[in-house]
Amino acid sequence: MEAVAELDVAKLQHRLVEFAASRNWQPYHTPKNLVAALSVEASELVEIFQWLTPEQSARVMDDADTAHRVTDEVADVLAYLLQLCEVLGIDPLAALDAKIDRNERRFPPSESA
Incomplete structure (x- = not known):
């Protein structure tokens, strides 16, 4: 397995x-x-x-067994999403970057914040 620092979307x-x-x-x-x-x-x-509960969900990674299940399911979701992007010719990082740009324009920061 490759070191995490060497992983990127295209390699995956x-x-x-x-x-x-x-x-x-x-x-x-x-x-x-x-x-x-x-x-x-x-x-x-x-x-x-x-x-x-919201409180339990915030601590879901505290239990090793549950953390393992969450991590595996996140990996499965990401794997299928990356495969879908590959098949459709979508650059997932470029798509996310463009979507964040649109959301920043659509939802400007509140002046009271």
Whole structure:
């Protein structure tokens, strides 16, 4: 496994493409299927938090078992999102940067803040 400092989105997307290709999964990695899988994984993340109070949810990473589950589900969500971006030709970081720009214009800081 690579050191975290050496990881970037493109490398991770390449690893995911290679992983799927070596298992002949590309025919199943259609935008529709990837969006459905993304939704399922996001729901699994929601399930962990579903009945927690706001205070409990803020401390979810304090329990090692729960922290491991949260981390795995976050990784699954990110993996499917990155695969979807790869298939659709979306640069996820550029898309996020552009969206933040639009939100900054749409929601300017309050003058009272």
